[in-house]
Amino acid sequence: MERIEESLMEKREIISTLQSRIAEDILNIPEKVITPDESLISSGLIDSFSLVDLSMLIEDVFEVRIDDTELNSDVFDSLDQLANLIISRAK
Amino acid sequence: MTFNFSKKFLNQVDKLPDKQILRMLIDGDYKHLTYKDIYMGACRYERELIKTDVNSGDVVILILPHGLDLIFAYFGVILNGSIPSIMPFLTEKLIAEKYREDFKSLIEISKPSALITFPGFKDEIKHLDTHKSSLGVVIFSNETGLNHGLDGEFLKHKGLLRLDNEVALLQHSSGTTGLQKGVALSHKAIFNQLESYQAALIINKDDVIVSWLPLYHDMGLIAGFLLPLLYGIPLVLMSPFDWVKAPHKLMQAISEYKGTLCWLPNFAYNFCARKIRDRDLTNVDLSSLRAVTNCSEPMRLSSHEMFINRFKPYGLKESALATSYAMAENVFAVTQAGIDLPITYDEVDLIFLQENKSAIPVKEGYRSVVMVSAGRPISNVEVKIIDSTGNFLNERQIGEIVIRSNCMLSGYYNRDEITRKSFIDGWFKTGDFGYIADQEIYISGRKKDLIIIGGKNIYPKDLETIAMGVEGVHPGRVVAFGVYNELKGTEDVVIITEIEDKFLNNKNKVIEDIRKKIARESAITLRTILIVDKKWLIKTSSGKIARALNKKKYIEETISNV
Numbered sequence: 001m002e003r004i005e006e007s008l009m010e011k012r013e014i015i016s017t018l019q020s021r022i023a024e025d026i027l028n029i030p031e032k033v034i035t036p037d038e039s040l041i042s043s044g045l046i047d048s049f050s051l052v053d054l055s056m057l058i059e060d061v062f063e064v065r066i067d068d069t070e071l072n073s074d075v076f077d078s079l080d081q082l083a084n085l086i087i088s089r090a091k
Numbered sequence: 092m093t094f095n096f097s098k099k100f101l102n103q104v105d106k107l108p109d110k111q112i113l114r115m116l117i118d119g120d121y122k123h124l125t126y127k128d129i130y131m132g133a134c135r136y137e138r139e140l141i142k143t144d145v146n147s148g149d150v151v152i153l154i155l156p157h158g159l160d161l162i163f164a165y166f167g168v169i170l171n172g173s174i175p176s177i178m179p180f181l182t183e184k185l186i187a188e189k190y191r192e193d194f195k196s197l198i199e200i201s202k203p204s205a206l207i208t209f210p211g212f213k214d215e216i217k218h219l220d221t222h223k224s225s226l227g228v229v230i231f232s233n234e235t236g237l238n239h240g241l242d243g244e245f246l247k248h249k250g251l252l253r254l255d256n257e258v259a260l261l262q263h264s265s266g267t268t269g270l271q272k273g274v275a276l277s278h279k280a281i282f283n284q285l286e287s288y289q290a291a292l293i294i295n296k297d298d299v300i301v302s303w304l305p306l307y308h309d310m311g312l313i314a315g316f317l318l319p320l321l322y323g324i325p326l327v328l329m330s331p332f333d334w335v336k337a338p339h340k341l342m343q344a345i346s347e348y349k350g351t352l353c354w355l356p357n358f359a360y361n362f363c364a365r366k367i368r369d370r371d372l373t374n375v376d377l378s379s380l381r382a383v384t385n386c387s388e389p390m391r392l393s394s395h396e397m398f399i400n401r402f403k404p405y406g407l408k409e410s411a412l413a414t415s416y417a418m419a420e421n422v423f424a425v426t427q428a429g430i431d432l433p434i435t436y437d438e439v440d441l442i443f444l445q446e447n448k449s450a451i452p453v454k455e456g457y458r459s460v461v462m463v464s465a466g467r468p469i470s471n472v473e474v475k476i477i478d479s480t481g482n483f484l485n486e487r488q489i490g491e492i493v494i495r496s497n498c499m500l501s502g503y504y505n506r507d508e509i510t511r512k513s514f515i516d517g518w519f520k521t522g523d524f525g526y527i528a529d530q531e532i533y534i535s536g537r538k539k540d541l542i543i544i545g546g547k548n549i550y551p552k553d554l555e556t557i558a559m560g561v562e563g564v565h566p567g568r569v570v571a572f573g574v575y576n577e578l579k580g581t582e583d584v585v586i587i588t589e590i591e592d593k594f595l596n597n598k599n600k601v602i603e604d605i606r607k608k609i610a611r612e613s614a615i616t617l618r619t620i621l622i623v624d625k626k627w628l629i630k631t632s633s634g635k636i637a638r639a640l641n642k643k644k645y646i647e648e649t650i651s652n653v
Contacts, residue, residue, distance in 0.1 A: 027618075030382075031617070043611065044607075046334070047610070050616075051336050052335070053366065056368070068333075068337035069119070071336045
């Protein structure tokens with residue numbers, strides 16, 4: 001029970017970090033609130049020129065590597081999915 | 092001497108059938124192809140075109156992923172004597188309706204007889220009402236080469252019969268406006284350009300061209316595809332979609348295959364400098380590069396510095412920096428610099444330049460800007476500067492750049508009126524502002540309200556029309572323009588709009604809706620959307636929104652706020 005709560009907390013924190021860092025560093029729209037299930041790639045919110053920035057940001061902040069072949073909406077398209085990916089890699 | 096595209100290609104195939112001319116990155120690995128391989132692939136498509144009665148002189152549109160089939164289909168269409176035109180690929184973020192609309196406008200004007208595409212596009216075809224248009228034939232890439240022989244021995248290539256003044260290919264730029272203006276180029280124009288350009292580049296037997304550029308763009312099609320394949324220069328090719336996610340692959344390819352020549356739009360200098368990790372450059376050696384040519388968007392000294400500083404430790408020579416001024420209407424290059432001599436940088440007075448008057452070498456104590464030379468015209472091209480009444484201007488006076496050459500477009504395809512208006516006394520009006528100093532050409536701005544992002548031409552009108560489709564946006568009260576972003580080395584798009592009164596309490600939703608709609612219906616991502624009060628936007632006497640004036644006002648206000 002404790003572990004589930006812990007991992008939920010962890011996921012919420014990851015999403016919250018991603019929310020602010022993506023809005024500030026990648027989109028340059030600090031006031032933008034990205035919801036956890038909002039589509040990032042297929043909607044064009046993160047354009048193709050910024051996909052590398054996203055993978056560099058994830059590596060810097062979470063020490064998790066995302067390969068360039070994984071930078072597409074089939075692998076992840078929302079903060080929620082991205083957080084799951086980060087958690088699965090971190091273990 | 093007669094110039095014929097098919098003849099040139101077939102000569103190479105006959106002379107050097109086993110030469111490995113193309114290395115293409117597909118799914119992470121390089122596929123190696125000889126001239127014979129490309130010829131065989133092309134014949135597959137040529138047979139399909141013959142079978143479906145697509146004639147010599149017919150326009151054939153290609154919508155294919157950046158891969159081998161695109162290359163085979165392109166040469167297949169050429170060998171059949173038909174006119175290939177590559178349409179930008181439908182990316183996942185673009186909505187289908189918008190793409191269809193653009194495609195329809197292309198069909199209405201260019202009147203293609205056939206479309207070559209891939210199986211994934213099958214559903215799209217159903218929406219196109221092909222029976223109502225000229226488009227009678229659709230060929231799918233996976234259905235070619237079935238039930239017939241393997242070689243082209245028995246094919247009578249109709250392409251060999253094309254005359255040198257007949258149209259060889261069409262080039263389109265992206266967006267609604269761009270797709271309605273197909274640049275038609277003759278066999279002769281293409282070869283006059285290629286002959287002259289390869290001389291300007293001092294092409295030699297050790298040259299290897301490395302490119303990630305899309306083939307629907309003139310720089311990708313001419314410098315990064317036709318020049319190498321028709322002149323026997325080994326080509327290493329990757330998809331722009333692969334490069335943008337992993338820019339280090341370009342550097343690794345240059346290192347591995349000893350690349351000597353590469354063409355990049357200005358933003359790519361910044362992009363490569365900023366977005367490649369050290370670990371991806373382990374053992375990379377860039378010392379083979381002799382010319383990295385900056386072309387197709389405004390060139391900046393700061394981008395060159397960023398690039399050199401980042402890659403000098405990996406062997407990149409400063410002398411490899413090169414520049415070119417080019418346009419599809421001249422097939423490609425107008426000028427070239429940085430091949431045998433270093434690029435010239437010209438420091439001029441900022442205020443005079445901004446007022447579009449003249450480029451005066453700066454005096455001490457005045458604000459200045461460093462202009463990057465595009466070099467001298469290549470041997471078959473003449474360049475002059477004219478004022479608004481068409482008179483030729485002197486050295487260092489700023490005006491519109493006009494060009495004359497033996498490689499000009501035959502015309503905008505089926506658009507005689509626009510073609511006629513583009514010329515003045517036999518000179519092509521480029522729409523770019525610039526000046527000449529010591530026989531070198533400098534580009535200082537644009538007459539047309541064109542936004543260039545990452546080398547791609549974006550027409551502000553297309554973006555304004557999309558934004559006007561958002562609920563709450565005041566029709567006719569939207570302006571779009573580009574503002575240079577130093578860090579990125581290219582322009583960011585700004586949209587300024589008035590909104591209807593009842594939406595004033597809901598500004599954020601309108602902003603969000605504009606952002607989403609632009610992202611899905613155009614090739615760009617918006618950074619800044621500004622909602623302004625009535626009276627903010629400056630209009631011309633005829634009531635139209637004045638883009639240049641509004642851009643100036645926006646920049647002044649932004650600077651004063653900082």
